[in-house]
Amino acid sequence: MAARASFIALRIAGRKADNSWLPSADPRAGPGTVRHRAITLRRCKTIPLYARLVRYGFRKHATYVWAAVAGAFTNSVFGILRAYILIALWQARPGLAGYDVTQAVTFCFITQALIGPMQLFGTGLAIPERIRSGDIALDLVRPASLLLWSLSEDLGRACYLFLVRGIPPMLLGAALFGVTHPAGPGQWLAFLVSFLAGMVASFGWRYLVSLSVCWLIDERGVGAFSLVLTILFSGMLLPLSLFPGLLGELARALPWAAMVQAPTDLYLGKAPVLETLAFQGCWAAALLAAGALGTRAIRHKVVIQGG
Amino acid sequence: MIELDRAGRSFKVRRSLKLKGNLVHAVCDLSFTVAPGEFVGYLGPNGAGKSTTIKMLCGILTPTSGRVRVAGLDPSRKRTTLARRIGVVFGQRTTLWWDLPLRDSFELIRLLYKVDRKVFKTRLDELIETLDLGAFTRTPVRQLSLGQRMRGDLAAALLHAPDVLVLDEPTIGLDVVSKSSIRAFLRRLNAEQGTTVLLTTHDLGDIERLCRRVMLIDHGRLAFDGTLDELMATAPEQSTIEDVVTRLYTGSR
Amino acid sequence: MVRSYFLLAWTWTRAAMAYPASFALTTVLGLFVAGTDVAVILIIFANTTSLAGFSREETLFLYGTANLAFCLCDLFVSNVDRISQHIKAGTFDTMLIRPVSAWIQLATDRFLPTRAGRVLQAAIVLGYAISALDLGSGRLWMVPVMIATGVVIFGALWTLAGALQFVLTDAPEVTNAFTYGSGQLTQYPLAIYGRDLVRGVTYALPLAFINWQPALYVLDRDDPFGTPGFMRFLGPVAALVLALLAGSAWRLGIRHYRSTGS
Numbered sequence: 001m002a003a004r005a006s007f008i009a010l011r012i013a014g015r016k017a018d019n020s021w022l023p024s025a026d027p028r029a030g031p032g033t034v035r036h037r038a039i040t041l042r043r044c045k046t047i048p049l050y051a052r053l054v055r056y057g058f059r060k061h062a063t064y065v066w067a068a069v070a071g072a073f074t075n076s077v078f079g080i081l082r083a084y085i086l087i088a089l090w091q092a093r094p095g096l097a098g099y100d101v102t103q104a105v106t107f108c109f110i111t112q113a114l115i116g117p118m119q120l121f122g123t124g125l126a127i128p129e130r131i132r133s134g135d136i137a138l139d140l141v142r143p144a145s146l147l148l149w150s151l152s153e154d155l156g157r158a159c160y161l162f163l164v165r166g167i168p169p170m171l172l173g174a175a176l177f178g179v180t181h182p183a184g185p186g187q188w189l190a191f192l193v194s195f196l197a198g199m200v201a202s203f204g205w206r207y208l209v210s211l212s213v214c215w216l217i218d219e220r221g222v223g224a225f226s227l228v229l230t231i232l233f234s235g236m237l238l239p240l241s242l243f244p245g246l247l248g249e250l251a252r253a254l255p256w257a258a259m260v261q262a263p264t265d266l267y268l269g270k271a272p273v274l275e276t277l278a279f280q281g282c283w284a285a286a287l288l289a290a291g292a293l294g295t296r297a298i299r300h301k302v303v304i305q306g307g
Numbered sequence: 308m309i310e311l312d313r314a315g316r317s318f319k320v321r322r323s324l325k326l327k328g329n330l331v332h333a334v335c336d337l338s339f340t341v342a343p344g345e346f347v348g349y350l351g352p353n354g355a356g357k358s359t360t361i362k363m364l365c366g367i368l369t370p371t372s373g374r375v376r377v378a379g380l381d382p383s384r385k386r387t388t389l390a391r392r393i394g395v396v397f398g399q400r401t402t403l404w405w406d407l408p409l410r411d412s413f414e415l416i417r418l419l420y421k422v423d424r425k426v427f428k429t430r431l432d433e434l435i436e437t438l439d440l441g442a443f444t445r446t447p448v449r450q451l452s453l454g455q456r457m458r459g460d461l462a463a464a465l466l467h468a469p470d471v472l473v474l475d476e477p478t479i480g481l482d483v484v485s486k487s488s489i490r491a492f493l494r495r496l497n498a499e500q501g502t503t504v505l506l507t508t509h510d511l512g513d514i515e516r517l518c519r520r521v522m523l524i525d526h527g528r529l530a531f532d533g534t535l536d537e538l539m540a541t542a543p544e545q546s547t548i549e550d551v552v553t554r555l556y557t558g559s560r
Numbered sequence: 561m562v563r564s565y566f567l568l569a570w571t572w573t574r575a576a577m578a579y580p581a582s583f584a585l586t587t588v589l590g591l592f593v594a595g596t597d598v599a600v601i602l603i604i605f606a607n608t609t610s611l612a613g614f615s616r617e618e619t620l621f622l623y624g625t626a627n628l629a630f631c632l633c634d635l636f637v638s639n640v641d642r643i644s645q646h647i648k649a650g651t652f653d654t655m656l657i658r659p660v661s662a663w664i665q666l667a668t669d670r671f672l673p674t675r676a677g678r679v680l681q682a683a684i685v686l687g688y689a690i691s692a693l694d695l696g697s698g699r700l701w702m703v704p705v706m707i708a709t710g711v712v713i714f715g716a717l718w719t720l721a722g723a724l725q726f727v728l729t730d731a732p733e734v735t736n737a738f739t740y741g742s743g744q745l746t747q748y749p750l751a752i753y754g755r756d757l758v759r760g761v762t763y764a765l766p767l768a769f770i771n772w773q774p775a776l777y778v779l780d781r782d783d784p785f786g787t788p789g790f791m792r793f794l795g796p797v798a799a800l801v802l803a804l805l806a807g808s809a810w811r812l813g814i815r816h817y818r819s820t821g822s
Contacts, residue, residue, distance in 0.1 A: 070731035077737040080757075081744050085604070085611075088752035092608040220582070224589035228596060237600045244606045318818055362819050367656045369815050383815070390659035402654040407575055418567040419658045419665075467659075 049144060050152040057156025068164040071116060076169040079112040083177055086238075097241040103268050104239075106180045109173035110264045111236045113166030117158035117195075118202040118259045120230050124157065125150060127210035128219060136214075137302050147207065147291050154203045162195075182267055190273045194263040197280035201258040204287025205230075211294040214301060229254075235261030255283040308471055308503045309341035309364060314373035315527075316359050333359040335527040336373070341505060343470070346497045348518030348535075349507045352556045356527040357507045361475050364505070365395050378470055391420060394464035398476035401460055403448045409459050410444045413466060420467040427466065434462040437492060454485030461489065465496070472496070474506045478513055490516050511548045523555055531555060564660050565668060569636075572671035583674060590677040594631070597747060598623065598685055612751035617692045618779055619749060624686025625703065625771040626746035629710025631678040637715045640666045640722040641739060644732035647725070653819050663810060666722065699778045705795070706774035710746075712799035713770050716806035717742055723806065726813035738765075746770045751784045758785055766798035 061068070086104040090096055099107065115121070127150065130136045139146050173179050182188045209226045213219040231237060233256040240251045240261045251257060258280040265271035317332045334356040341347050351357045362368040363375050366386035375382055380389045395402070403412040417427045435441050438458040443451060451459060457477060464472065474493075478486045494517060496502050506513065514521060514535065521538050523531035531538060535548075542551040577583055601623060605616035614622075643666055646652040655665040690703070721735035728734055742765075750758050750772045761767040776783055777792035 066731040067733060070728075070733035073734055074737040074741070077741045078744065081741065081753075084753045084757075085748060088612045088748075089604055089608060092611060096607060221585050221589060224586070224593055228589075228592050231596050232599060237596065238603055242603055242607050244603070358819075362653070365657045367653050367819050368817070386656065387659045387661060390657055393657070395657045397650075397653070400650050400654075402657065411571065411575060415568065415571050418564065418571065419660050421564075421659075 050148055053149060053152035054156040054159070057153035058160045059156070060153070061157050061160040068161070071161075071165040072168040075112050075115060075165055076172045079109050079169045079173055080176065082112070083108045083173065087177070097239050098270060099239070099268070102178055102180055103270075105173065105177045106268060107239055107264055109170050109179055110267055111260050112169050112173075113162065114195075114198070114260050114263065115236065116161030116165035117199055118234070119154075119158070119161075119206060120202075120234060120236055120260070121227065122223070123206040123210050123226075125154065125206055125210045127207070128213040131210075131213045131298070136298070140299050140302055145292075145295070147288065147295050150207060151200070151203050151288075154206075155199060158199045158202075180268065183269060186273075187266070187269050190277070191263060191267040194266040194277060194280060197277060197284050198259045198263045200284040201255055201280055201287055204284055204291055205255055205259075207291045208287065208294055211291070211298055214298045230256050230259070233257065234259045235264065239264075255287060258283045308343045308345070308378060309339075309505065310374075310376040311337050311339050311360075311363075312374040312376075313338055314360075314363060314370045314375050316363060316368055317371050332527050334363070334370075334524075337524070337527070337529055338373075339522060339529060339532060341503060343503050344497070344501045345520060346493075346504045346518050347506065348514040348521045349505055349524065350514065350521060350552065351507075351524040351530075355524045357524060358475060359527075360524065361395075361473055361505075361507065364473055365389070365393055391467060392470050394467070394469035394472045396457075396460050396464045396472070396474045396477050398457065398474070398479040401448060401456055403456070403459055403463055405449050406447055408445045408447050409440065409451070412448060412459070412463060413444075416463055416466050422467055430466055430468065431462070434465060437495070438462050439488070454481050457481060457485065457489065461492070468500075469502070471503045471505070474504065474508075476508055477506065478508060478510050486510070486512070493517060511552060515548055523552070525556065561661070561664065565664050568660075568664070568668035569671040569673075572668060573673045576671075576673060586672075586674040587677040590674055591681050594627075594678040594681045597627070598681075601747075612749055613784065614749040614751065617689050620685055621689035621693060621779065622749055622771050622775055623747045624682055624689050625706055625775060626710060626743065627682040628679065628686055629707050629770060630714055630743040630746075631675070631682045632707075632711050633714035633718060635672075635675040635679055637667050637718045638739070639669055639671065640718050641725070641732065641735055642666070642669070643722045644725040644729045647729055647817075650819075652817075656814075656817075662814065663719070663722075693779070695778060696780075699780065702774050702778045706771055706778075709774070709795035709799045710770040712796075712803050713766065714739070714742065716799070716802040719803075719806040719810050723809035723813040726817055742767050742770075746772065755785060762787065762791075766802055769795035769798040 083105050086108050087101055090099070090101045090104045094100070096104075127136065130139060139149070142149070170179070182191055205226070209222055212222050216222060233240070233251045233254050235251075235257060240248060240257055242248070243251045252261070262271070262276050262280050266273060266276055313336045314334065315332060315336055316334045317330050320329050320331050337356075337360065349357055349360070359368060363370050364377055364382060366382035366389055369383040377389055378392045380392075382389050403409065404415065407415070413431060416422075417424070422430075435444065438461060440455075440458055440462060443455055443459075446455075448456060448459065461477070472493075477493075478489060481489070490513065493504060493506075497504050497517075504517075506518065508514065519534060521531065521533065521535055522529060523538075531541075538551060539546070539548065542554060546554075598620075601616070601619055604611060605619070609615065611619060640663065643652065646655065646666065646669075652662070655662045655669075658665060686703075690700070717739050721739050724735050725732050745753075745761065746767055750761070750768060753761075758768065762769075762773075773783075773787070773792050774795050783791075
């Protein structure tokens with residue numbers, strides 16, 4: 001998926017986007033235009049629409065090249081600092097959590113690479129802003145699901161950030177400390193599927209957090225709450241297997257583990273493939289289902305309040 | 308009060324990722340003097356260098372060549388000292404704080420300019436009355452209409468009783484009523500308090516009703532400097548000011 | 561200078577306190593977000609008794625000193641690194657027409673008193689570490705000195721970050737690597753890092769003087785990298801040099817500032 005989206009985006013880079021047929025997010029597009037486009041949309045198949053949205057999300061972020069370069073640099077610096085902490089810990093406790101030192105370093109750089117795609121800091125979605133401005137009403141009258149629409153765009157964004165902000169720190173880590181890579185195509189495939197499932201789970205959680213703006217006066221509370229939970233329980237700070245006792249068991253069962261810990265474990269070959277994928281799949285499905293319910297609830301609320 | 312001696316400002320413009328750029332002269336060898344108490348209109352087509360000049364006058368931009376003096380001070384070196392003697396209004400953007408009520412914005416300005424509380428109170432009351440701000444001093448700036456905001460900006464620029472007032476398109480986007488009330492205020496300010504005013508505008512009505520002297524800049528150079536009558540005399544009889552200025556703008560291209 | 565700073569900061573504090581519930585909430589949440597770093601240290605030491613030869617309490621001491629200085633700067637100075645946003649929005653022009661230095665206006669713009677929660681968290685950790693380590697009172701005088709040094713060094717780093725953004729307007733995030741990166745680096749004993757990195761942060765960018773060098777004195781330990789003893793006391797000098805450097809970089813940035821738009 002990631003490879004395909006990137007390939008397409010590279011091919012069309014520099015060419016003007018042909019997405020004029022998409023329902024516009026522009027608030028000035030009147031109801032007439034939306035209706036007109038709705039007819040065109042129903043005629044086309046659903047899958048190409050979302051595939052195109054993935055592309056669109058990818059390209060939207062590709063316009064901020066310098067920001068991405070800056071992000072890659074910052075990710076690299078923090079990756080190096082974190083790697084030293086883990087190296088010191090593994091020197092004190094060789095073989096901790098079943099990792100050797102190189103695997104611990106690999107863990108560190110994989111998790112750094114996942115910060116962007118999993119959007120571990122902040123929601124990365126435009127929904128809160130659009131709810132506050134009332135523009136969400138325009139998104140809701142589209143004949144396409146807001147959930148899938150946002151998911152597609154977010155997957156495009158995630159793929160771009162993984163390529164531009166994730167890969168360079170990884171390469172730097174490999175050059176400085178040495179990292180391992182999956183043993184065979186099976187393990188690569190398991191990682192890629194898991195990466196995708198992680199992105200969906202991450203999106204599902206952030207979508208819920210974004211929708212909560214609709215019911216809150218001050219959404220910063222939920223934002224900070226989500227930030228703490230994500231940082232601590234995703235595994236981006238330390239492998240979750242280092243968490244002691246009940247806390248560890250809890251952390252490994254929560255949805256955030258599906259975002260970072262699970263794909264990293266599969267990359268390193270440290271977890272049973274099917275079980276891990278099933279764990280991620282369950283959380284992704286549960287979060288998306290909750291998101292669908294949430295969408296219905298805000299649609300109801302927006303209709304009642306008149307937009 | 309304002310003195311420019313062969314002042315110039317150039318920018319390096321980089322195209323995308325190339326490291327070497329072209330040198331663009333926004334203002335070039337510009338010389339003029341404005342005496343205390345004058346009311347000068349500063350005209351020019353878009354991109355002629357008006358804003359660059361104004362930014363050099365208040366010390367935002369450091370000139371790359373020549374000499375600039377405002378109230379006897381070098382703006383880029385004595386920026387904070389000069390700030391107490393100059394008031395600046397940008398029509399395109401506000402100098403007020405977006406989320407704060409107008410009154411809090413004024414209070415911040417009082418603190419920044421270290422205006423004595425009593426003096427501040429009299430001046431503010433005066434400005435609130437003459438600019439008719441009374442109805443919305445408790446409204447956050449972002450909720451003000453353009454006309455209200457502009458009057459608030461004018462008050463903010465005058466709270467510290469500056470000797471020079473620099474206005475960058477103060478009437479842009481305003482309706483007829485707001486425009487005329489701002490014009491009346493500026494005329495009174497200049498006449499009664501002797502404040503030197505430099506005004507850029509695209510609204511020739513501003514020039515006709517306010518400015519005794521007109522300067523016209525194009526491509527970073529002074530294309531005309533004289534009284535309004537002299538400006539009109541450069542064109543055939545019965546031309547309107549629009550005709551004259553259009554001729555000057557297009558003729559110099 | 562100081563007076564205008566606090567008057568401005570107070571005005572913004574008053575504006576923020578217009579919504580007391582939100583104010584209290586963000587203070588408490590800030591405490592929790594900052595707490596994740598301590599959580600990491602505690603989890604690490606749940607798995608080992610020493611990290612590169614340093615105990616949990618010694619690490620918490622290093623964390624507390626560095627983080628107290630860092631959070632004080634985060635509270636009072638860090639807004640300076642929003643300069644690129646101000647440049648893009650044109651509000652930086654407005655700051656330049658005021659009779660107060662742009663640095664002070666930036667630092668106080670939208671001053672967030674709620675960040676004081678993090679200062680409190682750092683102080684609590686430091687207090688705990690000092691009492692748990694049972695340090696002799698003879699060397700404790702160094703603690704306030706090192707915190708002051710740290711504040712100056714971090715403040716200088718943020719100023720440098722701001723000055724750098726005059727050039728890097730499109731990629732301000734780069735500067736986070738230096739400011740927040742330095743905060744992260746100094747939370748742990750420098751003994752865990754590679755020799756070259758430690759040399760770099762001792763002789764090039766003087767981060768080692770924020771807490772590592774003086775802490776070796778307070779904890780009465782030898783430097784595993786073998787630097788001579790007088791280095792423990794060089795912190796204030798290093799801080800002064802960096803501050804002067806940051807000040808000139810800032811002035812240079814302002815002189816070369818290219819205002820955008822009309």
